[in-house]
Amino acid sequence: MGRGGRTKDREDGPERKCVVTGEVQPKYGLIRFVVGPDAQIVPDILGKLPGRGIYVAADHAALIKAAGKAGKGAFARAAKMPVTVPENLLEEVETQIARRVVELISLARKSGDAVAGYEKVKDWLSKEVAEILIQAVDGSGRGKSKLSTPHYGSYIGWLTAEELGAAFGRQTVIHSALASGGLTQRVVEEAQRLKGVRLKSGAGASGKEQKAT
Known part of the structure; x- marks a missing residue:
């Protein structure tokens, strides 16, 4: 581990692509979301909720984009269906x-x-x-x-x-x-x-x- 709380790279760790930035990185650097029963985007911090995971980088700017108009499109494209994004998603x-x-x-x-x-x-x-x-x-x-x-x-x-x-x-x-x-x-x-x-x-x-x- 390094300064500022950064962890060493895990070459053997699973990787996923951020639907906002397109960057591929280890899962522990991303936030997993799933589509709930009511077609609403739900954060899955523990990574245990059922459903296909949609990943966004654990980054303030990326999440702002994900929660905005363009992000709704990214969520919908990843889910392959219309979805609702809560206004307080980032919070x-x-x-x-x-x-x-x-x-x-x-x-x-x-x-x-x-x-x-x-x-x-x-x-x-x-x-x-x-x-x-x-x-x-x-x-x-x-x-x-x-x-x-x-x-x-x-x-x-x-x-x-x-x-x-x-x-x-x-x-x-x-x-x-x-x-x-x-x-x-x-x-x-x-x-x-x-x-x-x-x-x-x-x-x-x-x-x-x-x-x-």
């Missing part, structure tokens, strides 16, 4: 992915692979236990700057303090860290999808990206 996709990231971090916490709080995170970083540094986008920039991304690790900085708090059963959390574990890769992949959906042009949520040390 619903963002909400579902954010919820998924929170759930995965919560599972990592329960398995002992995640901690929250400045001192605990600092301790994990100093002992090189932490592989991923997660900090709330709405946290104090001065406080966040005191902690650095693990060497060869990743940084996630586009969850809110409330969202991160939900993963730890608290009202808010600013600093968190993940150790190397079975869920870590999945957290990074889903967080990367959230970044693409949530942030225009993939810009850093805090206006800057932490440097690896």
Whole structure:
């Protein structure tokens, strides 16, 4: 895994084509949609809903196009039938992915692979236990700057303090860290999808990206 939450390429991973951009890429970089019983386009974040999948890149601009007039045509062409595209499609996709990231971090916490709080995170970083540094986008920039991304690790900085708090059963959390574990890769992949959906042009949520040390 690299800086900014990016994962290493998976040459053996399944690939699909984005119906908006035409780009072929691994499935974990795309959002799957299906046509519901009422011919409405439905986001399938977990990739488990029945039906033929329609894929759009996990990218804000691509999803805006998918939800717009031209996107309706792309969805209809992919589905080979007239479809309805909800007006709040982008918001619903963002909400579902954010919820998924929170759930995965919560599972990592329960398995002992995640901690929250400045001192605990600092301790994990100093002992090189932490592989991923997660900090709330709405946290104090001065406080966040005191902690650095693990060497060869990743940084996630586009969850809110409330969202991160939900993963730890608290009202808010600013600093968190993940150790190397079975869920870590999945957290990074889903967080990367959230970044693409949530942030225009993939810009850093805090206006800057932490440097690896």
